Amino acid sequence: MKFELKDRDASGRIGKLYTPHGTITTPSLLPVINPNKIAVSPKEMKKQFDIEMVITNSYIISKHKGLKEKALDSGVHGLLDFNGPIMTDSGTFQSYIYGSINMEPLEIIKFQKEIGVDIGTILDVFGTPNQTKTEAEQGMKETIKRAKISVLYKGEMGIALPVQGSIYPELRFACAQQLSKLDADLFPIGGVVPLMENQRYTDLVKVILASKKGLDPGKPVHLFGAGHPLIFPLAVALGCDLFDSSAYIKYAQEDRLIFSNGTQHLKDLEELSCCCPICSSYHINELKKSEKIQRTKLIAEHNLYISMVEIKKIRNAIRVGKLWELVEQKASENPQLYNALSVLGKKEEQEYLEKHEPVYKKKAIFYTGPHTINRPQLYRMNQRLQQWYQLAHDTIIVFPESTKPYHVTYEQEITAIYRRNPNVDILINSSLGPVPIFLDEMYPFAQSEFPEFIDQATIKHNKQVFNHLTKGKKVLYWDGKKTLELLKQEKKGMTQLDMDIKRIQNVATMQFGRNTDKILFKGKKSLVKSKKTRKIRNVYCDDDHIVSMRASDGMFTLKLAGGIRLHAHVPFPRFRVVVQNDAVPFIKDGKSVFAKFVKGGDIQLRPYDECIIVDQQDQLLGVGRCLLTVDEMIAFSFGQAVKVREHISD
Numbered sequence: 024m025k026f027e028l029k030d031r032d033a034s035g036r037i038g039k040l041y042t043p044h045g046t047i048t049t050p051s052l053l054p055v056i057n058p059n060k061i062a063v064s065p066k067e068m069k070k071q072f073d074i075e076m077v078i079t080n081s082y083i084i085s086k087h088k089g090l091k092e093k094a095l096d097s098g099v100h101g102l103l104d105f106n107g108p109i110m111t112d113s114g115t116f117q118s119y120i121y122g123s124i125n126m127e128p129l130e131i132i133k134f135q136k137e138i139g140v141d142i143g144t145i146l147d148v149f150g151t152p153n154q155t156k157t158e159a160e161q162g163m164k165e166t167i168k169r170a171k172i173s174v175l176y177k178g179e180m181g182i183a184l185p186v187q188g189s190i191y192p193e194l195r196f197a198c199a200q201q202l203s204k205l206d207a208d209l210f211p212i213g214g215v216v217p218l219m220e221n222q223r224y225t226d227l228v229k230v231i232l233a234s235k236k237g238l239d240p241g242k243p244v245h246l247f248g249a250g251h252p253l254i255f256p257l258a259v260a261l262g263c264d265l266f267d268s269s270a271y272i273k274y275a276q277e278d279r280l281i282f283s284n285g286t287q288h289l290k291d292l293e294e295l296s297c298c299c300p301i302c303s304s305y306h307i308n309e310l311k312k313s314e315k316i317q318r319t320k321l322i323a324e325h326n327l328y329i330s331m332v333e334i335k336k337i338r339n340a341i342r343v344g345k346l347w348e349l350v351e352q353k354a355s356e357n358p359q360l361y362n363a364l365s366v367l368g369k370k371e372e373q374e375y376l377e378k379h380e381p382v383y384k385k386k387a388i389f390y391t392g393p394h395t396i397n398r399p400q401l402y403r404m405n406q407r408l409q410q411w412y413q414l415a416h417d418t419i420i421v422f423p424e425s426t427k428p429y430h431v432t433y434e435q436e437i438t439a440i441y442r443r444n445p446n447v448d449i450l451i452n453s454s455l456g457p458v459p460i461f462l463d464e465m466y467p468f469a470q471s472e473f474p475e476f477i478d479q480a481t482i483k484h485n486k487q488v489f490n491h492l493t494k495g496k497k498v499l500y501w502d503g504k505k506t507l508e509l510l511k512q513e514k515k516g517m518t519q520l521d522m523d524i525k526r527i528q529n530v531a532t533m534q535f536g537r538n539t540d541k542i543l544f545k546g547k548k549s550l551v552k553s554k555k556t557r558k559i560r561n562v563y564c565d566d567d568h569i570v571s572m573r574a575s576d577g578m579f580t581l582k583l584a585g586g587i588r589l590h591a592h593v594p595f596p597r598f599r600v601v602v603q604n605d606a607v608p609f610i611k612d613g614k615s616v617f618a619k620f621v622k623g624g625d626i627q628l629r630p631y632d633e634c635i636i637v638d639q640q641d642q643l644l645g646v647g648r649c650l651l652t653v654d655e656m657i658a659f660s661f662g663q664a665v666k667v668r669e670h671i672s673d
């Protein structure tokens with residue numbers, strides 16, 4: 024089975040999962056089909072709700088004479104009358120519900136293979152949240168033991184190996200690492216239903232993160248038993264790709280309607296506020312008075328519709344870089360979910376999430392509340408401000424927040440300051456935090472919308488960054504002429520050209536690291552600027568085109584001449600993506616770098632970072648933009664890893 028990454032945001036991804044019965048787009052929802060009692064048929068689901076894949080239970084099929092015979096005779100696809108991909112569970116959940124089941128681990132693998140499922144699941148040991156660590160560890164070890172034997176019998180079938188380990192992050196991590204060494208096609212995160220039933224979302228977040236940290240990044244991850252849309256955006260943002268829902272039918276049987284932020288009982292509703300095909304064609308009284316069987320089917324359809332709309336919303340949010348907004352909005356609708364977001368503010372988790380966070384996005388960052396400042400791209404921004412960036416001078420002049428771009432709003436003041444004295448730094452005290460004036464067009468400083476009044480935690484956070492940045496410096500808050508008078512008149516002021524040079528140096532430092540500006544922009548500099556917007560477009564040094572600046576986010580794209588400079592002056596492996604030697608002719612021919620050809624590279628490279636492409640002898644081949652992290656490039660066997668911009672030809 025193949026899995027390919029197509030788009031990404033946060034640690035979430037849009038992928039293509041290729042199965043023998045068709046390709047599905049992830050994140051995806053797999054409705055649970057009870058083969059004994061099919062309320063909405065998989066065929067209808069596909070036609071009406073764009074459902075691409077379903078999940079059913081191989082244990083239930085194997086224990087029912089009629090179902091078993093039909094499945095063995097016409098395959099699971101014949102049994103469910105569905106020609107799309109089918110995944111099966113193995114009876115693990117039944118053993119959790121009933122205490123134990125009569126089934127051997129290998130017996131259920133062989134049965135799943137015999138009935139032709141696309142992805143079968145091993146019989147793992149369900150770890151419950153109330154287990155002691157010793158009990159959880161025993162269950163986890165048994166799961167790994169069974170996984171090791173089961174993969175030997177998978178044959179052509181895709182196999183899912185669930186991560187267990189109860190609520191103990193170290194066990195989840197260890198289990199994930201062990202399972203990742205095996206020939207698996209999918210990794211479900213198991214044993215989480217009791218956490219979700221009791222809205223223990225903080226524990227759920229810890230479990231997902233610990234599992235993801237240990238898992239092979241090149242394989243899809245399934246959050247087992249997560250069927251309520253409330254949890255979907257957060258789970259996707261943390262890296263889950265698949266969900267399964269029995270909630271749509273279970274709730275329908277109890278006359279409960281799923282909504283994006285919770286569930287409501289039919290009897291508590293006086294109007295149907297939803298615009299799905301069911302709610303728009305039935306009056307609520309009709310629905311209330313309809314026969315039980317019909318009502319269940321109608322509510323199940325509504326539930327499926329709502330769930331699929333949420334999945335599509337998430338995929339759209341990923342495409343435009345708005346997944347964190349969706350996560351935070353959803354959390355504001357449920358206090359337990361809101362609490363769970365606090366986990367993401369912990370340094371350890373921010374470090375992990377930052378690795379997968381794209382370096383720029385199509386859309387601006389919108390503030391939604393106190394959790395916004397914890398987003399990985401803002402964590403990165405502040406880390407780079409404190410570790411890479413350095414204010415050059417001892418005197419800092421601070422301006423209050425204003426209309427963006429700041430350097431245009433404060434143009435007269437800035438010109439007056441720099442004419443008098445070029446040896447000062449200028450900061451804007453913005454709601455996002457301190458913004459050095461020459462970074463004011465760069466992502467995310469310019470591409471962010473924060474309200475005038477922000478929460479106390481963000482104010483405190485911004486103050487810390489400000490204090491760190493200006494430590495030991497003389498800070499002057501702009502007060503018109505008084506401030507100018509305080510500045511010592513220097514002989515030579517700064518011209519517009521100097522300010523442009525400052526801007527390219529500042530942006531290079533924030534984008535590539537300290538001192539990279541000296542490497543990239545050595546020699547006689549000349550700039551091409553847009554006549555209309557006055558923005559910098561291209562940077563030349565000694566007539567070589569080094570970088571271009573993207574108008575949308577003020578970041579650089581690396582040209583070949585820039586790559587040659589970085590390659591010559593920055594030691595291996597920084598900025599490199601190393602491709603195996605037999606892929607070299609393809610790169611020289613202008614093709615993209617595919618993940619299966621990548622041997623290694625710089626683990627500091629982030630998604631959408633600029634990079635240089637080299638062969639195994641560190642010979643430069645070209646420059647481009649990373650679509651994956653280097654760990655992902657190594658893990659994935661399919662899809663593009665680097666989009667090549669310019670290459671060296673023979």
Ligand SMILES: [Zn+2]
Nearest residue numbers: 297299302325
């Ligand atoms: Zn509806």
